[in-house]
Amino acid sequence: MSARTPSSPGHALPCWKRARQWRAALTLCALHAVLLGALPGPAHAEPSPALQAFGGPSGLQQLSSEFVDRLKADARLAPFFKDSNPRNLKKQLADQFCVVLEGPCVYDGETMKNSHADLKIGRKDFNALVEVLQQAMDARGVPFAAQNQLLARLAPMHRDVITVH
Template sequence: MKTLAIAALVALSSLATFNTHAQTAAPAAVAKNDALYQALGGKPGLQALMDVFVAGLKADKRIGEQFKDTKSSFLASQLVDQVCMVTGGPCKYDGADMKTAHADMGITRANFNALVEVLQVSMDARNIPFSTQNQLLALLAPMHRDIVTAK
């Protein structure tokens, strides 16, 4: 199993789903150039990926309930902006920082891992190369510290 990928995906999903509760951002490390952003297909590629990802989150039996009241288009848009920014793209993510957004949600490591798995499946469905997936997950993985708050 892609352990690093799982951690990063969970962070990403959790971020996008629950960021409606805050106003300021403090995302993961930002890429120093836009090579990863370009490898993911720029903004159109990210939008396509996040559309698949959000649909997968909502359909997932393990964590779908957490996303049932989240507007899919809003969540996807927030995720696109965040991933665009952290991968060196021109977007500005203005959602909540992860710690604030997830403080009272009781997200477990199992929840986080399920989210990452959905992201991996989504990237596979979009034919994103494994090395590109790993680069993205490596940027997103540190978010788990602020997202996982329950055992």
């Protein structure tokens, strides 16, 4: 039987070595935490904050449905959409908005240039559509900041959509 002192058998390493081991372990833990935080999660992880404000992909489906119904009911825009396929348009818009908001979606529709090439769209038509989109977002209760985020990301598309100057 022997008395245990800090430097005897119970602690195989001298204290300065133990301290080094602890430091190494702590550093490793800290590194781990940083890496886990920094690495992107799986594709179907939490929607981005921007997308969350729209209620995720299903919120965007409801918004695009509301939007297309309003486009078809708007006297200025209805003529453009008289031959459209609302079901397809709603799906394509929801997917496109989702991609624009960095969501986990795929847009497999036409390019903006191709799909609007023959429609003879002018600046005032474009502005009217933006106004209707704002009305649809208001109706769906999308927060103002999130509305602006989506509009700001769609705005540059005017270059491909407007063909009448």
